[in-house]
Amino acid sequence: MTITPQQGIMEIALYQGGAASVEGVADVVKLSSNENPFGPSPRASDAVRQSAGSLHLYPSTQHERLREAIGEVHGLDPQRVICGVGSDEIISFLCYAYAGPGDEVLHTEHGFGMYKISARAAGATHVEVRENNRVTDVDALLEGVTERTRLVFIANPNNPTGTMIDETEVTRLADGLPENCMLVLDGAYAEYVEGFDAGLSIMEGRDNVFMTRTFSKIYGLGGLRIGWGYGPKEIIDTLNRIRGPFNLSAPALAAAHAAVRDTGYTERCRLENAKWRSWLAAELGKLGVPSDPSECNFILARMASPEEAIACDAYLKSKGLIVRMVAGYNLPECLRITIGDEQACRRVAQAVKEFKGRG
């Protein structure tokens, strides 16, 4: 083969998505991709149905209506919002625009897989720093910065650990970075945290802090692929140069617009998640399966060993419960379990109990 890709591309490991089915088991619940068990707001589904009549029309290129709704709900300047095909696309825009060969992109040892993939796709080098018992370690990040570091990604709260660091720590990180190095706060789970501004106050007065958000998690719109970013106007203008003009489809724009405005629905999802998250964590705790306090819509269950995690995963699967093995995130002894509805949580607790009784 003489057609060869750019250097580094073939070193990218393929992204492993959460499984969705188990052969021979009928009543399957997918708890492997942190999806909202209640689905999107009914208003978002209605908006998609209404858009079905005009699919021949190209969508808006500037996404004004959606950016204005986001601005209104979150109290942000719509001019500083950019919308993408999931926040994944925003992450890749950041890497393409700001990191290339010879540059370094920093993230933590249990950080989200797309940081690595996007950094490599852009030709940059990704550098991983340790965490402190599954919590982002600001000192380790600051020590990891070199003159080549251009981007620092943290998800706060983080996936797959579920833990977060407080505003003082994020501020310390922002303050400690060189001015030519951008801090990216990935707020994919921010809506699950009560009273959390996702780090927006830290962005005020700083021109090297950026935020990414998504409609895939609490808004239940993962299937439509919509995310957004917020940052200094200059960075937004830069990213818009590499954004495809019609990156978001009309149904996606309509759904996101309806979803972000249905704040009552979002709040009900947050409360239901918090309730069953603490219930499930407590039930598993009683069975000798600990987890760190999670701020997200999943818990990271720690089994006694990688072998036990594999066996428990297989047992859950045989019961139609698909959870996520996270060995690829350097957590081979853990299972990440999405918080489903009440019935799903009860099924998980029961199955782990049986597994522990057997094992």
Ligand SMILES: *Cc1c(COP(=O)(O)O)cnc(C)c1O
């Ligand atoms: C799910 C997730 C995302 C985003 O996904 P999109 O569907 O592309 O918006 C981003 N970051 C983290 C940490 C996630 O868990």
